[in-house]
Amino acid sequence: MTEATTLTKKDFTSDQEVRWCPGCGDYAILAALQSLLPDLGARPESTVFVSGIGCSSRFPYYMDTYGMHTIHGRAPAIATGLAVARPDLDIWVVTGDGDGLSIGGNHLIHALRRNVNLKILLFNNEIYGLTKGQYSPTSRLGTVAKSTPMGSVDHPVNPVSLALGAEATFVGRTIDTDRKHLQEILRHAYEHRGSAFVEIYQNCIVFNDGVFTALTDRDAAVHNRIELEDGQPIEFGPEDARKAVVQREGGFGVQIVDVADAGDRTIVHDVDREDPSLAFALSRLAVTPTGPTPIGVFRKIDRPVYEEQVVDQVEQAVARKGRGDIRSLLESGNVWDVT
Amino acid sequence: MTEATTLTKKDFTSDQEVRWCPGCGDYAILAALQSLLPDLGARPESTVFVSGIGCSSRFPYYMDTYGMHTIHGRAPAIATGLAVARPDLDIWVVTGDGDGLSIGGNHLIHALRRNVNLKILLFNNEIYGLTKGQYSPTSRLGTVAKSTPMGSVDHPVNPVSLALGAEATFVGRTIDTDRKHLQEILRHAYEHRGSAFVEIYQNCIVFNDGVFTALTDRDAAVHNRIELEDGQPIEFGPEDARKAVVQREGGFGVQIVDVADAGDRTIVHDVDREDPSLAFALSRLAVTPTGPTPIGVFRKIDRPVYEEQVVDQVEQAVARKGRGDIRSLLESGNVWDVT
Amino acid sequence: MTTATTESEKDVERRQVHGVVVRFAGDSGDGMQLTGDRFTAETAAVGNDLATLPDYPAEIRAPAGTIAGVSSFQLHFSDHDIHTPGDAPDVLVAMNAAALKKHLPDVPTDGTIIVNTDGFSRGNLKKAGYDSNPLEDGSLEGYRLHPIAITSLTTTALEDFVESKALTTKEAQRAKNMFALGLVSWMYSRPIERTIEWLEDKFGSRPELADANVKALKAGWNFGETTEVFTFKYDVAPAELPPGRYRNITGNAALAYGLVAAGELSGLTLFYGGYPITPASDILHELSKQKHFGVRTFQAEDEIAGIGSAIGAAFGGALAVTASSGPGIALKAEAVGLANMYELPVVIINVMRGGPSTGLPTKTEQSDLLQAMFGRNGESPLPVVAASSPADCFHAAIEAARIALAYRTPVMLLTDGYLANSAEPWALPDVDSLPDLTVEFAEGPNADGEFLPYKRDPDTLARDWAVPGTPGLEHRLGGLEKADGTGHISYDPGNHHRMTELRHAKVAAVAKTIPDLEVDADTGARVLVLGWGSTYGPIRGAVKKVRDKGVPVARAHLRHLNPFPENLGDVLRSFDHVLLPENNMGQLAMLLRAEFLVDIKRYNRVTGLPFRTSELEAEILELHNSGGVA
Amino acid sequence: MTTATTESEKDVERRQVHGVVVRFAGDSGDGMQLTGDRFTAETAAVGNDLATLPDYPAEIRAPAGTIAGVSSFQLHFSDHDIHTPGDAPDVLVAMNAAALKKHLPDVPTDGTIIVNTDGFSRGNLKKAGYDSNPLEDGSLEGYRLHPIAITSLTTTALEDFVESKALTTKEAQRAKNMFALGLVSWMYSRPIERTIEWLEDKFGSRPELADANVKALKAGWNFGETTEVFTFKYDVAPAELPPGRYRNITGNAALAYGLVAAGELSGLTLFYGGYPITPASDILHELSKQKHFGVRTFQAEDEIAGIGSAIGAAFGGALAVTASSGPGIALKAEAVGLANMYELPVVIINVMRGGPSTGLPTKTEQSDLLQAMFGRNGESPLPVVAASSPADCFHAAIEAARIALAYRTPVMLLTDGYLANSAEPWALPDVDSLPDLTVEFAEGPNADGEFLPYKRDPDTLARDWAVPGTPGLEHRLGGLEKADGTGHISYDPGNHHRMTELRHAKVAAVAKTIPDLEVDADTGARVLVLGWGSTYGPIRGAVKKVRDKGVPVARAHLRHLNPFPENLGDVLRSFDHVLLPENNMGQLAMLLRAEFLVDIKRYNRVTGLPFRTSELEAEILELHNSGGVA
């Protein structure tokens, strides 16, 4: 494969049989990414997919790129090592709500705060798919699943809020079946320098079917999808029932009102402000996506990339001290000769 | 010890020699808590201190209560098990910025989102004290420490922002040497039902002396301590240079202005709003405490306590099915007799 | 296999057989596990002895129709005592081409094969990797092949439902497993009444589905009864099982019940903290249904939090349990060390699966024994107990809890994927005969008005257990070495050596309360077949075969792997040869060689499957006939 | 100990001695480690052979003046080859009462004790637990006691500094360790010039501190020279070390240097991912100073991320390393299994400390050998290498890297707290003689135009290593069992058994490239003393003592613990007795018994300290004199 070749989806599609349940949302994400990568100018040989364990984490096997299917929850840490050793690569991390937020939550937040140049896709299906249906940290309260016959009692985590609390420089959210939106957000993520965290609502047809219908059911979606676009006032809903997101009156935070009542209070979205407070406030519009829910890019700011700074220090050290030499290393400190 | 006895600090002081460096901020916190507990009506026999590993985590040894000095980072998980088994106890978790935010970050955020009834005190000295001075997840950029001779390149985490992103119901911040403030915040934490997270700025005199002088140095402190008080407008600074925290103009978030310029825009603090956006925005006033920095209670909302709900389900099940009986358990399903 | 006697009834001949192995195989979506479960229930009701082997693809659904997607369920039932799900199927039911392709190699050449011809479309054949249709190209010659259009027959039977729109065509097709079940039930004279009841219950909220499935079931039965395809059916008489009340049980269910029972027997709250992982998750699922026993389950954020929470609960005075499989147990290692230092009771269950790393999550293996023994830093001994059969998991759980509570120690309980998911009839124990596990918490000072948390019982070396809430006994535990008695931090050199020896001695002391190893030996036996864990069934089966040939042999099975029963060395030395089959590369063998300096003949296979009796039989015979003393 | 010859010079008599053991002991705040380090540097400059033993309280500062707060540094130096820091101090310098109380039991009754009388205030005595002042109550009779008011003498010497406010009184007092150093340097004729230079360098930014410390140092020296207190001083002649260039080095530094060297020798970027933990942290610290070698260090959020990052880096083609101590190694277990399945090179270093659990963090122990061997789920074999002395850590690191790279496997490298922090003179190796570790990455298809990531080298069984960036070799690794050759996921029973055997065979194949075990045996030796790791020094010391008594004995030391050298079985069988001293409860002994079915005489102590040569000497003699063959 030489630089000149124009690549297609096929160049990113491995020969491995795809093994998800028929109807699983993972298929759509896979297809969207396989067809997006050539457009982005990515090269299979310099692309690496790193995943943990879960249905979603089977992803690397289906990409004809380099890949690591690792162990449960550790993909961000493993990918960080790869990134530090090889800042030249395009590294994607694929994880699930269990993999990335339950066992792997800590590695995730540390990768984000460090701003390692990883594109982290969290397939959130609000369930443990691979182990056949236990509730997850994103499952809504009262979820009846295998380990919670009387309903879950753990308050769920909102991945976008958590990522923002962890100093993430890029935070986005999209939906498995909306290929256009998905590809657009993934493109933004790819183009961001540093950690890009993207939550993808993904339907698990077998163990948690329909939890995202508020956003995927055609009739509901028009009312519920708050599409964030940089520089645009945040409005949503059908023409005849258009809503706007405004500063909360007599308090702090954001709230939804009829466009008519918004006046000039409608918030204009702004992804690159250093202060993540707006992005955070927007993320609170929907703790779980049962009603109006923002999707799109919440935040995208510039901050030095971790591994580039590591390499920088190495280069500075070489510039300052000269390339190291074992003999002089060994002889550093006091030496004496015995003859 | 009978109910009638009035307890004193001595009743919470163990016979173990306190082993911190002379001048360590941990001493002040220990003394403050030992003298506060009797006031709160706590009983040594029903109080448990659980810690991880670190200088700060030696805390339990000095309390004449039940205690577990556990392993690095796992205290919130271990305390959760204790709380579920024994919701009748008062459980305190003592952790450090390394213990609670590096290796133990995940357990911390899960305890917070679950709202387990733990009082979690994070002694933040922005350094690994016990292992003699490596930088930590809260160390500011460029920290020169044992493992970072050329300065750290990891963007630090802000414990308050992180806790809010993790759905914490109670989040506070205070300072080792301000006994009054410290005791006040700890009292609020104690009285909160559910997880209470308190970040305590703690000076490590040996490996990171002086990082909190902006708030502890008398001259600087008057300018920098933003004391949050529920129901009060957020103002701070000396009489002649009084500042106010207001909604950011022409945008979103909060900013600091002269009181004179604030007009009626000064934000009135409100700890019990369901939406954590204000608390979060306030936490962004200082990513690290080098200038004006809010201290006090950021958030305090009501939400069901995890272990109480667990016990509730048990009680409901007993009410519905009757207390279980092994014989009928074994005979559940199809049985047949061989004679 | 089928020493057949014949009697005739109507035009269908009935043949009496002693035992049969039936394997249902089909796509993951074909409901083979459910079919197998129902067939097992029917068989249990007849009173046969039985053993099952579910085998399903690793955790993700594979594409329909492919070999990777094949799921199977094997049932061995008989009129006598059996211990394994059978080496090879007498009857294979293959619902599609992939199922046939995958399982044909296991079928003996005179075996019976029932195929669903509707599962042999061009697409099916291609996905299965067949170049030509095996049903037509003669490659199945020699087998007793019954090609039946099961799907079509099912949809035909359910036409009315589809026409009335009560069911979609897809739903109608999905009932084909019930057709197959009906047919095989007829073949082996199993009553289908209970399955009918069960279907009505299961589909309570959609009666049309219940009706359709019942109809398909009956259609299958009637197909056997009325068509010319089958000229005989079989009877397998009830086994002569010891009298008692029986039920079927899988290992994971038995284990969960054992834990619940241990909670009741100890009078402590049962606390379970764990994180889902195949094949251990069902323990959590089962326990979370037992809340009316006061059981508190906690689905933790990871395995470390799982055992962490258990340690916290143990400090609080609960009977604390955590379970996982190999990779999760690896994660718990550091915390197991903490429990060891704390000397608190925690039952740690490892439902072993194929390793290393993620390995073969749905397959069985015994390769975590050395991890159980040594998988922690420092000198950190703990008792290890293993279950030997699905039902035995109940008793093994109680035994693990007994040791943990009596000795205040973490205990490792080993089961595996085979035990976890297989079922066998279980003669329910007399609840009153179960051991008393009550514990006494410390309630006051134990040394001159003081409370020393590390003061020990002179017999068991267990330390006193004081729980929070007890006034005056406030104390702090920690992972740093502790001074003998007081439990304070101690860096004293002599104390550390002494405490290390004490921790070893405490585990060794468990041997005093475990029974001697029982040996089931024929006079003249030269070979002792030793086993542990789930090799129990295959070894018993193999030993029976050897004995049936008139060759004397001895057999013994270890429940306790640390410490060993006190007579073990003598037992090992009293035979010419010790054969130790393990589903690992020789882990127990290593421990025995090191402990007793005796040679052990290892037989090691890690295929993800339990041993076949035939391979073990061959090993025994070879060793028996070999010269000299090892 | 001090076979003294005397010559006189001026009025101070000079005594020639062959070797001396000096121990400095004081409060954690008294700068004893620094004093010891400087005394070591001076001693190295004289050309003596030496060995050191720093011993400081567990990680937290204890209250000043208490026994828990005592920190000590022992140095053994001599005019001949030595291997241990010495069993007992000839000279104890005790800076306060607690230091005396703690260390007195180790001083032989005719030993020399220099005490700082200013550290014996009423408060000091009480904190140390003395009822009466040992300097006055006669309890030190028999010792050669030198009570000196070191603190007062120091502050008097520095009066000017305090008066001129250049120094606070506290700062002046803090220089007392330099007074002590000056005095002892005088006693043993050590040159203090380098220390003066060093002080000037260290306090560059505060010249008044440098001046004060130098003044205190000289005051100490002059005190020896001028007062009547000491009537003789000692000379220890340079040792006859093999010719070469020497430096002092601690184990952790040597290890870090070895890793840097391995990076250079392999031509790969050295990547280190780890999380701080005592006593391994210094490896991270040292490597983070070597950025000009291209070394990339990553302080991870925990140990799992530490090894995880190393695995990621290895996939990217780096020489990947992680280090920790026991508890951290326990946490890495699951990921070690992944590296095992990936068959990628990763060097995993365990600087062992006292266990179990948090144990004794600052003390040494060898109790993680079985964890290294078996501390993971499944059959997960990996090579294990151990370093035997501080300087040997350099070569052990290169050897571990060699095996990892050549065999594409995680390798466990064991050192311990004693090696990590002790120093010894090191004859610097000839850089050109270091092995070539270059690796060839796969650059194209390796099988008929295809790339099979699990195609193996027939000799080493190493698989081909293709790194991202190489067009056409895109492939995916995973922790699920992989098909031989292609590396695709495979659940095939036969494949799993085969791959399991291959992974074992690959580790076994390492034996072909490791040298036979060398035995240093006297004719007529009945006892072989076998060792591994840091027992090297004590064993050599003990063997020398035994030989000095005319008793023949043999000695061998294992660098490779898995696989063993091929001749090991023969070696073990060729002696009447094998004595295996270990700082654990018999871990290597277990492996040897299991492997070779030979009896091993264990000698096990876990005190947190290295063995004393005297205890090993006694063991050897007893065994030598015992009857018969074991």
Ligand SMILES: Cc1ncc(C[n+]2csc(CCOP(=O)(O)OP(=O)(O)O)c2C)c(N)n1
């Ligand atoms: C150490 C470890 N613990 C547990 C498991 C079992 N396990 C595999 S995937 C998974 C959760 C999967 O959930 P999620 O990450 O949401 O992925 P999904 O399958 O839903 O895509 C669990 C618990 C494992 N493989 N390894």
Ligand SMILES: Cc1ncc(C[n+]2csc(CCOP(=O)(O)OP(=O)(O)O)c2C)c(N)n1
């Ligand atoms: C598993 C494990 N990893 C690492 C360590 C070493 N260690 C002990 S405490 C600590 C960090 C301490 O920092 P922090 O939590 O901030 O506490 P502080 O000492 O500053 O109070 C580390 C890395 C350990 N004891 N256990």
Ligand code: SF4
């Ligand atoms: S279980 Fe759910 S998430 Fe997993 S493959 Fe099936 S549908 Fe997808």
Ligand code: SF4
């Ligand atoms: S090292 Fe720092 S945090 Fe630790 S005890 Fe000393 S001053 Fe306190």
Ligand SMILES: [Mg+2]
């Ligand atoms: Mg999921």
Ligand SMILES: [Mg+2]
């Ligand atoms: Mg800290």
